[in-house]
Every structure is written in C-alpha cells, then in structure tokens.
Amino acid sequence: MSFNLFAAEEQAVEQARALGERLKEVAPDCVAGFEALIESFQRSIREQRRLLRVSDRLQAQLGTANQELERRRQEAETALVELREAQRAMLQAEKLASLGALVAGVAHEINTPVGIAVSCASHLADATVRLKAMSESGGISRGDFSRYLATAADTSDLILANCQRAAQLIAGFKQVAVDRASSERRRITLGSYIHETLVSLQPKLRPAGHGVSVSCPADLELDSYPGALSQILANLVMNALTHAFAEGRSGGMAIEVAPAEGDMVRLTFRDDGRGMTDEHRNRVFEPFFTTRRGQGGSGLGLHIVHNLVVGVLKGSITVDSAPDRGTAFTLLFPRCTPDDPAPPAEAPVNPPA
Structure with a gap:
C-alpha cells in the first residue's frame, strides 16, 4: 500500500537525481543546493511514510476500540434487559407476598368468629343431647x-352473629384479593375499603401493640383502582413496621383522608417512629434502596408505592421526615382516575425521577 502511494514521489526523486547528474556538467555551482533540495524532499517522503504508518496503527487501534465498545454496548443492553426482568420478577414476588400476607391475616381474623361459632354449636349440641335424654327417660321438667x-x-x-362476622371478613377478603390480582377499576367507599385492607394486617400490628387510626369522610367515594390503593396502604404500613419502630417498641400510625381542590383526594399516612435523615429521605423511593439489607428489607416496597401512585392512580407522593420526628407520606390523586388506553396490570419498573 505504501509503495503504491509513494510511487510518484520515488519516480520524481529518480528523475531529480538524473537531472542532478546533467546539472553537474551545465551548472556545477548549483549542484549542492539541488542535492540539498532532493534530500529535503526525501525527508518529507520519509516523514509522510512514518505518518502513514502511525495512521494505520491508529486506525487499527480505533477499529479494535470500536469493536470493544460495541461488545460492551451489547453486554450493557443484555444486562439492562436482565435487570428489568429481575425487577419484574421481584415486583411480582412482592405482589404475591402481599397476597400471602393478606390470606394469612384474614385467616387469622376469621379464626375468632368461626371458633366462637363452633364452640357455641358444640354447646348447643350437648344441651340438645341432654334434653333428649331427659325426654326419653320421662324426667324432663318445665324448668329444664x-x-x-x-x-x-x-x-x-352468638352463632349467627359470628357467622355473619366471618362472612363479612370473607367477602372483604375476596374483594381485596381480586382487586390486587386483577387491577380492576370500580367504585368504592374509601373509608370502608381502608378498614377492609387493615384487617389483613392485624396479625402484624397486634403482637407489638401497634395501632392504626383512620380518619376519612364516610361518604367519600372513588372511581379508581382499589387494588393499587390496597397495595399502597399495605406497603406503607409494613414499611413503618420494618423501619419506624425499634424492636419491642409499640408505636402509632394514622391514615388521614380529606377532599382536596380540583376533585382530588389527599391521603396522609404518618407514624410517630424514629424518622429519617435527609440522605435517606431523598433516596426513599429508589428501587433496591434499603437501610435493612439482610434484615427483612428488599428496597422495593416504597418504590412500588411510588410507581402505583404515579402510574396507576395518576397522582403524586411526597415524604416529610426528620430524625426522632416520625415520617409522613402524603398522596394526592384524582377521585376519578383518568382513563388510559390500557390500564396497567402491575407497577411500572422505571425508577422515579
């Protein structure tokens, strides 16, 4: 390649040397200058050749670097796809874990009325057997x-009251479970739905003496996705249980709901726990961020909450917290969720802005 590029220059040098030989005869005084000119031209050719070799080497290095860059780009794209799949899997696992907690909680709540009903039925059966025995022996009295x-x-x-209570719990559980699994849109009375959701969390709240108070207008209705709201409330409560209170310390939580301007709803969830530093508060909605890594914290609970509020309820969420001053999450969302071409079936996996 170099020979082809510099063939004309080499030929010009040969012609110049031949001309120099004739110049010795015609103008000997000019020979030295002419030869110096030829030497300068040859140095220029050598420098061009050197630059060409450097250019070829750089071109080869650039090609190698481009190949490596393309390989790294493909690896990064593959890693991103795998990360998104992992996020989806973890979000689904969180969703199933939440449903599992709901089942366990409602089963625990149903045990009490069902147990009372069974005990009453057993007592009534024993009394009936005794009365039958007395009747058959002819020893039954008016007092008996x-x-x-x-x-x-x-x-x-007692049997009727407790069976009705169990039926109410089961009906509420069925609706909340269907809501979480299907993301169906429907109208709900918000206050009643909040109480139904909290039923499933009682086994987690009672052992340490935690309590959740609810303040919500009795007639406030939503046309929205109650499954997303149930998931949000459950995650906020579980986040408080995991992070807000020291081991063995009971604490208080409150859910306060009020209408806001523009047919909006403001829902505030607050606890009186240990609070957060500014650093933690600024990162609280990031996926996989947790201060309890390996101690029950996955770093996805509040990320799911953020995505459900923003992506499903079409609202916003803010957090206010300081060390030893508790934490308050404030949700602002439409009472009637705007229509989407296709309502989301699960929380988005994109991190919050």
Missing part, C-alpha cells in the same frame, strides 16, 4: 325445658 330454650336462644344469637 326453659333453661334449654334460653341456652338455645343465646347460642343461636
């Missing part, structure tokens, strides 16, 4: 029959 009627009336009332 009256006591049996009183027992039957009391136990029947």
